Amino acid sequence: MTTDNQVTFSFADEYTQLLTDLHNDYCRDEPKDVLQYCADFFNRKLAEQRIQLRDQHAFDFTDNHPLANAEHDTHTFQWQTAQDDDDDDAIDEDDDDFDDEERDNFSTAPLSSSMMMPTNYRRDRRTSVSAESIAPTHSQDFPKTVIPKTPEQCERIRFSVGNNFLFKHLDEEQSQDVVNAMEEKQVNQGDTIIEQGAVGDFFYIVDSGTFDCFIRQADGSSKKVTSYEASGSFGELALMYNAPRAATIVATSPSIVWALDRVTFRTILMEHTSRKRKMYESFLEDVPLLKSLKTYERQKIADALESIYFEPGQVVIQQGDIGDQFYLIEAGEALVYKLDENGVQQQVHHYHRGAYFGGKC
Numbered sequence: 001m002t003t004d005n006q007v008t009f010s011f012a013d014e015y016t017q018l019l020t021d022l023h024n025d026y027c028r029d030e031p032k033d034v035l036q037y038c039a040d041f042f043n044r045k046l047a048e049q050r051i052q053l054r055d056q057h058a059f060d061f062t063d064n065h066p067l068a069n070a071e072h073d074t075h076t077f078q079w080q081t082a083q084d085d086d087d088d089d090a091i092d093e094d095d096d097d098f099d100d101e102e103r104d105n106f107s108t109a110p111l112s113s114s115m116m117m118p119t120n121y122r123r124d125r126r127t128s129v130s131a132e133s134i135a136p137t138h139s140q141d142f143p144k145t146v147i148p149k150t151p152e153q154c155e156r157i158r159f160s161v162g163n164n165f166l167f168k169h170l171d172e173e174q175s176q177d178v179v180n181a182m183e184e185k186q187v188n189q190g191d192t193i194i195e196q197g198a199v200g201d202f203f204y205i206v207d208s209g210t211f212d213c214f215i216r217q218a219d220g221s222s223k224k225v226t227s228y229e230a231s232g233s234f235g236e237l238a239l240m241y242n243a244p245r246a247a248t249i250v251a252t253s254p255s256i257v258w259a260l261d262r263v264t265f266r267t268i269l270m271e272h273t274s275r276k277r278k279m280y281e282s283f284l285e286d287v288p289l290l291k292s293l294k295t296y297e298r299q300k301i302a303d304a305l306e307s308i309y310f311e312p313g314q315v316v317i318q319q320g321d322i323g324d325q326f327y328l329i330e331a332g333e334a335l336v337y338k339l340d341e342n343g344v345q346q347q348v349h350h351y352h353r354g355a356y357f358g359g360k361c
């Protein structure tokens, strides 16, 4: 109980509003299964609230970047404050930590003549590393990058992105914008494509070849945390959070990557990616199977998740089907039946939130 009338009133207010909304929706839809309808209503409200909170939150790096969870040697990073363009000279004099050689190890081809830069974006200046909002670049400012390509190159990009979860939600126009903006880069075996701590200008998707990803440890050693092959992608964190590169990535064979510039990434890919990672964050933390994973590993799983709603009684998987989907129960329950030797269905499991089933048999 609270003695603060103001707080009590505001809770009551929200509660009444919620029930009024539910009642109105209920009268409109006249559902048969009242309990399920109410459960769906509240789940929907919860999901909306999560998204809203994500949007309102200023996305302070220390709260949201996966590195904030002390998995990394963050103390080696030098944080910068966002500066106005007018401050360029001051930054250049004072800021030796983010010199051009500490950017991604690629110079890119000159910008295509068809690319119109917004007034507040200068590609030749260093990117301030700051706790800037995660708000995506607004589409009206979006300078469309068009790097000419052969049909064969376009085909290869479409193949690579077609196998990558981050691109699955794109519509035709967005896919075309992504294909147009990508730039092919050859990488020699042993080349460092991303250096931990450097400023990041590009997001990469692997066309062919292999890469290892290392994170610097407190004792100065490097630990391999993952590797990439064709259709894998990396380099999104620095662009999403305006943060220094969180890991070092080295080619382990002669490779080809597609480099996507910061503006195109932020405009087309970032919002969906960050919303999904945020939305599934607390759910994935509660899944026993995933408890031992690091935050970033859970975020990669979030990239691959899609919410699917099932009506009560609807069959999710039929015994004997070829399994090609892995399911995690985000909300609700599921019963598992198996035919016994007499051909009679027997209930063998009762799954709740966080349980998993399916996958390749």
Ligand SMILES: Nc1ncnc2c1ncn2[C@@H]1O[C@@H]2COP(=O)(O)O[C@H]2[C@H]1O
Pocket: 066, 194, 200, 213, 225, 226, 233, 234, 235, 236, 237, 238, 239, 244, 245, 246, 247, 248, 249, 294, 296, 297
């Ligand atoms: N455990 C990890 N922590 C942080 N980044 C990782 C990890 N594993 C892979 N990476 C990738 O390594 C990239 C390094 O550059 P970014 O920080 O831009 O984005 C990072 C991720 O795409």
